[in-house]
Amino acid sequence: MxxxxxxxxxxxxxxxxxxxxxxxxxxxxxxxxxxxxxxxxxxxxxxxxxxxxxxxxxxxxxxxxxxxxxxxxxxxxxxxxxxxxxxxxxxxxxxxxxxxxxxxxxxxxxxxxxxxxxxxxxxxxxxxxxxxxxxxxxxxxxxxxxxxxxxxxxxxxxxxxxxxxxxxxxxxxxxxxxxxxxxxxxxxxxGSGHPRHIGSIDPCCDVVEVVNDAYESSKMLCDQYYLTSPELKLTQVNGKAPGQPISIVYVPSHLFHMLFELFKNSMRATVEFQENSPTLSPIEVTVVLGKEDLAIKISDRGGGVPVRKIEQLFSYMYSTAPRPNVDDGRNTPLAGFGYGLPISRLYAKYFQGDLNLYSICGYGTDAIIYLKALSTESIEKLPVFNKSASKHYQATSEADDWFGVGYANIKPGFYSGAYLQDILRYGCFPLRCRFDMLIGVDDYLHSSGVGMTGL
CATH class of the missing domain: 1.20.140.20 (Alpha-ketoacid/pyruvate dehydrogenase kinase, N-terminal domain)
Structure with missing residues (x-):
């Protein structure tokens, strides 16, 4: 200090x-x-x-x-x-x-x-x-x-x-x-709050206890809405002190926020994906404490999401839920804004951790929370206003430096007539074909925000 x-x-x-x-x-x-x-x-x-x-x-x-x-x-x-x-x-x-x-x-x-x-x-x-x-x-x-x-x-x-x-x-x-x-x-x-806490920090935060609390809270909501919920299967590995409970110096409310959001998503996905199954696959949680990091992996069999949608789940501009009605009251709901995952990732990153999703479409999703195991390395990550920050708000669309995406976006029927004959004859695209392709890619990518201004 x-x-x-x-x-x-x-x-x-x-x-x-x-x-x-x-x-x-x-x-x-x-x-x-x-x-x-x-x-x-x-x-x-x-x-x-x-x-x-x-x-x-x-x-x-x-x-x-x-x-x-x-x-x-x-x-x-x-x-x-x-x-x-x-x-x-x-x-x-x-x-x-x-x-x-x-x-x-x-x-x-x-x-x-x-x-x-x-x-x-x-x-x-x-x-x-x-x-x-x-x-x-x-x-x-x-x-x-x-x-x-x-x-x-x-x-x-x-x-x-x-x-x-x-x-x-x-x-x-x-x-x-x-x-x-x-x-x-x-x-x-x-009020003094929890007797063990120093302010909002628990010097001996029992990670498994917070996992169980977040699971039970999510389970209660899931049972109320779906009348069923998946069970929890928990495994813990203490790499620093084998056989001992896993604890770190952390803010329990931050960890609970992250876990609660991930459990809600996993439970909803599991129940809806397995609605015709006689039993629901459990949500598997693995907690591992290493010398430098604490990792919490939450695995579900909720059907997963396509790879192209992973980043959308962390976008503030994207939400699959209906928009809430916002009034002047004090209890404006967050549900519907789609902010659960992006805010949870910020909580993880705040003290130099992270939150990542790994999904297999048609099977399920692994969500992993990474936290620093050492309190000396858990340092606030803070935005600072400077030239570098200003430049981000002045960004303009630039040419894509990976050309393969352009080929994937060519309209059906493009390879026809003289173009196709030249390709078959010479084994490559003729110059006029390449130029037309670039014009087409420019129009398509520009509409997606990735222009061809470098041409």
Missing amino acids: KAARIALRSAAPLAGASAGSGSGRLPQEVEQFSRFSPSPLSIKQLLDFGSTNGCERTSFAFLRQELPVRFANILKEIDLLPDKLLDTPSVKLVKSWYIQSLKELIEFNQKSPDDQKVLSDFIDTLIRVRNRHHDVVPTMAQGVIEYKDTFKIDPVTNQNIQYFLDRFYMSRISTRMLMNQHTLLFDDKS
Whole structure:
């Protein structure tokens, strides 16, 4: 924690930071704090701070600087979104929340950490900010839907929005983590939570216990909807301490979120794919702890999905579920936005892990969660606004550098007449055929967002 504070104080403004086209719409405070990079913390630092070395004044001094930096960095990226998306009511609302929260937090920059009332007011502000941002995910999702329904989204814009939302939601995970840690540790009114936890971190997180909890919660939903559910078959291998229970330093709520989403998907797929079978194949879970990684594999016999659809499952712009009705209530549903898998993968990546799907169409799917086994290596993965980030929002379609895809997209009947005779005679495509093919590939690939601008 001390190292993080020193890094923040000594950080020079990013020399390469580039303002977006809409930077004039942002308050001066955003411009000021966006020139600094966020300071990522490891779970070990968070744990040590909360259990041994921490005090409320130190946490206050760090967060009153760090939270505005994280809010300002992501606000700069919000302003690089297409103007028509920025003009949707939902995105305007989200942007206003972030600006308001940043302004409230920087009011503490000149206040003394030795004043107990200041510390108490800071906790109240964190709780207010956290509550204000409660519906950020579904509200931003609604903004994307509003944009999609009104305007045609080309593949390049789709790619840029995907890039932004990954970073936006990752930033949100990180700021909520910091706010939760501070309020759980120092707010006397919030309750102590689990006696073993340090804030929201469990220094001895029983992985199998979380697996069972997530399975039982998913099973209850599956039984309610389908009146049946697949059983769980669990295997654990402790490569570090054979025969011992598997535990790591982690945030149980994050792990539960990932597992619950994967179990729901596996159960639904299994029940629907095997609806005519007298018994359902079990969902097999394998938990393995190695020297560097913890892996949790969830295997089902739910029929799988085609390879071409794997990445779509992680896309915010793609959902197989009906769209929800969004109102002004506090319990806006996430079901239907299709955000379960992409958000779960962000939770895994937040502390340097990952979540991958491997599917065999017609058989089933393996989902694997990778987490760092060592708390010193579980370091926050944070978006930072700089030139590299800005370039992602200025991307244009480029020529595909793999030509085979063009041959696969040639219309039936293309090889006919003189073209076919030349191919049979010379064993290759004549020049005029190749030129016509390129024109055809350009039209087809351009409509898919992969143009032939290099020609």
